[in-house]
Amino acid sequence: MGGSRNKTKWIMVSTAMIALLIFFARIGNTAPFEDIMVRATAPLTASAAYAWRAASGLGTTAFDMKNAREEVAVLREENQQLQETVMKNAELIRENEALRAQMGVGAARERTLMDAKLIAFDPLSFTHYAVINRGARDGVREQMPVIMPGDVVFGKIKNVHETTSEVMLITDNENKVSGVTASDTASGVLAGMQGGALLLDLIEKSAVISPDELVVTSGLDGVYPRGLIIGTIIKIISQEKGIFQQAHLTPAYENTLPSIVFIITGQQ
């Protein structure tokens, strides 16, 4: 009897709490409380993330030892080829600078980057966020683009806390990015699709696009600078009646979850 009454009381309290939480979610303005929770738990999460990364790294290393010799031979050959490319590129850079000077065009824009480590991923699968170990104290501000090594777009800063920040990943449904194909033949607006893929929408019907083509940022959205790698086209959707085409993309960062990312803090 008493147990049943206790159970009823508990059910009523739980239901009231759920209703209250829905009400607070509707009102919003929970940032200060969220900030306290992140500050209190970020050291533990960061330590766990580093430990997990180290442990998974050890496992991978042990697993990869078998193929190490073959890989060393391949890498040596690649290294030689890359050295030759570097030499050629250095020559091209000098030539480019000389031409810019002759034509009176300023030097190419240089980015100011700040490195950051990932400490947590979004626990809910409907929103795509990650938390990094840089915050307002380090000069991070909302809307700053976040990239991976190799100029690959990772996302943009959405919420800034004192010591940490939330990054809205490029695969999030709410993250709209202006993109253009690497050949500059087609442009459109990108947004995340469920399942981790991307949708390039509003492509002109007459524009020429093909599968496996690389899509980069166009710089028109005012958030991401031009030329950052977004992903590769895997499927094209073109309907007879519509005035636009669509394309599905695989994001470039998909299979290589980074431990270090870079925040673009400024462009000179």
Add this chain to the structure above:
Amino acid sequence: MNVAIFFVIGIAVVVQLTAAHPMQALGAPFNFVLAGAVLSGFFYGNYRGVAIAVFVAGLVLDAYSGAPYGTITAGLLAATTVPAVLSNIVPREHFLHFLFYSIIGTLSFYGTALITMKAANFSFSIPWTAAARAIMVAIAGMVVLYGIYQWSILLKNRRNGR
């Protein structure tokens, strides 16, 4: 209050935030905290204790999520409360009891989370396909964990000659 419940849920929170992301099936990462909440409720039966543990866990997880604050907490509370209320429909001895419990728990979690997201932003369109995938992955994962648990008991009993 059982300390073990807090320990299980606490570990699940850390794993969910750091290691769960690459562990995806059908494009959805496995929800360790939901599994921890449902399994703790099922095995310990101390629903109030589980509810307090998942409430704290939800507040932490919400701080790291892009969803409106309270979404995960509300979902986890529902995942603890609803199956506890409905669990008497299928007798505890019946082999389908756990499956029923985990299905109700998972549906309650995702249902409440989506309602909270919709309430916070009315223009939010419910991602039905992603939700269905996440639900399937969660239930399958819980059934696998339950199977491993039962199998370990069977092995232990055999070793003891029972």
